[in-house]
Amino acid sequence: MLKRAQALFLSLLSLVVLLPIAGSALAESPASQLNMPQGVTEVSQAAYDIHMIMIWVCTVIGVGVFGFMFYVMYAHRKSRGAVAENFHEHLGVELLWTIVPTIILIVMAFPATTALLKVYDTDNPDIEIKITGYQWKWQYEYLGEGVKFMSELRTSDDEVYGREPKGEHYLREVTEPLVLPVGKKIRFLVTGNDVIHSWWVPDFGVKRDAVPGLFTAGWAKTDKPGTYVGECTELCGQGHAFMPVVVEVKEQAEYDAWLANKKAEAVEYASTIGKEWTAEELMAKGEGVYLQSCAGCHQADGGGIPGVFPAIKGSPIALGPQIGHIAVLIDGVPGSAMQSFADQLSEVNIAAVIHYQRNAWGNDVGDVTQPIDVLNYKQSK
């Protein structure tokens, strides 16, 4: 019987050894990383350093403790004729293994404190960026620059649900990345709009919770241009895994050009608010906005999810007066998952999506909602 157990054990052991090898041979994905990234900022470097110190301290203690344990398991087994002794107390060693770990911990507290002080050193930034977590996207606002935009996942549902092959940047690509200059100290002010999110860029060593009603601060300063990818790290609903963070760090001149371009876009956009849009233009634009911003909850066919997210198809709001429909989008519905879109979508996009909702999937109100109507409602408040 025991022979059989041993044979089984050996075959399982070989499985353990072979699995990772087989796994990495099968995959076409980028090389698997085993350790924490060193990253490109002082903070990420500090986290990496203290991480490695801890790993080595634990390894040394572990080798000692487990080494002794395995020696005991080998040397003092009954099958080798070991006879049990009867001691069960020794004040000396008991004090020793209380005091020595305490001293080790006190010594480790010094680098741990230094590293934490670095994380909290958010004073005197060159640039401040307000980051707001939404279900399920990020908004970046360059404070004092008048530049503000949404950053959403660009990977398509078809890739997620296997109807199309997955691209190289699967779940690591966004509509518009956060753009930062090299060599400047940047302070991130992180908050949430609906539920708690958490903004994390491993290469910056910045992970700050985005709590509605609070601001948390983090900072980064790097000399290495490049693209850095992060994630949302606080469970925030069904889109939690689908709101990556992408940051592009550019040389100062490139950054300046990008910022100037963003400002020009904002000016150009302002001129389109007053324009009279046709129903066709709004319908076409509205469908795109709907799929991007509404379909996650209300579904692509406007049917909603019974009991969770109400349908828009045939809903009294979509079929009722225009002003009520605008109010829902601008003010949200307090106490429900329906948030205010006033800061998330432009007036043009809000007008377009309202027009779309009132005239798609059999809804046939037939009226036209203009951006200026949305602006008027906003200003009337």
Place this chain on the structure above:
Amino acid sequence: MAHGPATLADGWRAYISRWVFTTNHKDIGTLYLWFSFAMFLMGGAFAMVIRAELFQPGMQLIRPEFFNQMTTMHGLVMVFGAIMPAFVGLANWMIPLMIGAPDMALPRMNNLSFWILPFAFAILTSTLFMEGGGPNFGWTFYAPLSTTYAPESVNFFIFAIHIMGASSIMGSINIIATVMNMRAPGMTYMKMPLFVWTWVITAFLLVAVMPVLAGAVTMMLMDINFGTSFFDAAGGGDPVLFQHVFWFFGHPEVYIIILPAFGVVSQIIPTFSRKPLFGYSSMVYATAAIAFLSFVVWAHHMFTVGMPIAGELYFMYATMLIAVPTGVKVFNWITTMYKGSLTFETPMLFSIAFVILFTFGGFTGLMLSIAAADMQYHDTYFVVAHFHYVMVAGAVFSGTAAIYYWLPKWCGKMYNETMGQVQFWVAFIGFNIAFMPQHFLGLAGMPRRYADYGLQFADWNMVSSIGAFIYGGAQIMLLYNVIATIRNGKPTTEEKTWEGAEGLEWTVPSPAPYHTFAKPPEFK
């Protein structure tokens, strides 16, 4: 009243009445153990769904919405349905036998505390079939995801938590009352078996923190239904308050899970070392110290939430301190084995694996306590790996050890040693394949509770899923071993099943008679 328990031969009615109305600590212990095993299999099934979905990148089997329900229910069922009732079951069976008491001090309350549990879990599980689905906000149910943005079934979830809390509090009061009042003459506190000690301390922790959990869910209930704003910043409340309240319960909770496990291995290692437990009194003090520290470290779960630096430093230092009493326990277990006469039956194998894997989880715990590094680890798979090393390798391995160790005493049959050892190796290897790679995933940047992930995480997720399936299979083997032992195991009647076993439970016949210690035993 010297009648025996009703069996099937007395008819179905009598048999069912026996289990429903029983006040016998052994019957109730058995009920707890079977119930917790059923919950363990259910929570395990949820885990299998999670790992199957994560086998490859992309959504193949389920929608993200249902994935979140699975992670939530897996956590809730494992913590409140599997591990806690399992140890209450062990306490019911063993504490009266270990301290020489005829039964628990409050037998009717004992019956009640068990029989409300199935209702709690029926309510909790039924939410999965409700419109809008079950709880989908993680077992930590952070507001406002669990309040404003929760599915309507959240009210059933809150009710279920209240019932579980009531059950735990009753169970704890019972244990405290039993141990304080019903010890055999001569059994002073410092002579109690360590399992009893760890359970008394656990019971005090439970009585202290379950009301805090009840308070947290009641505030949620008010926020959802009665227009209060405890956790809503727009109404003057604070979402972070929820996390403080939750973790003031939640951190002691993880010690509630692990302390009885410490007690179990502290019984088993001396038995198979044929040598008394080393440093008994320091074990007791270390347990008490861990329990005390568990109340003052809660915010180390919240290092990224934006606390002032003074708070971060305090919680970091306090958390590091936990390593000291925990280290004392590990050193004591190893020194118990030192110069013993060791044999490696299944309970011992599980106990040794417990010491090794729990210590490993302790190392990662120490790493997590360092706030600056935690900024990178927090809410990644590194944390998932850490707490599965302490919770699964801690509580589940020691629970399994306890089953093999006391099964002959419970049913008077000996399990098959080969089958036991095979099950151990499958569990040990499967566990490590499942959870070791999760450390790498977390360090490489994969957040927890992700329904889908980028291609760079594909390899280790696949390995981890394969390990999880193996580990799941090991639990089916455990179920088979237990049933096979009860039905066809080799009968054993000797009082002392294990050569090196000490304690009053080994002075009664096997299987333990329905009523034991009608007269208090003499304890030297």
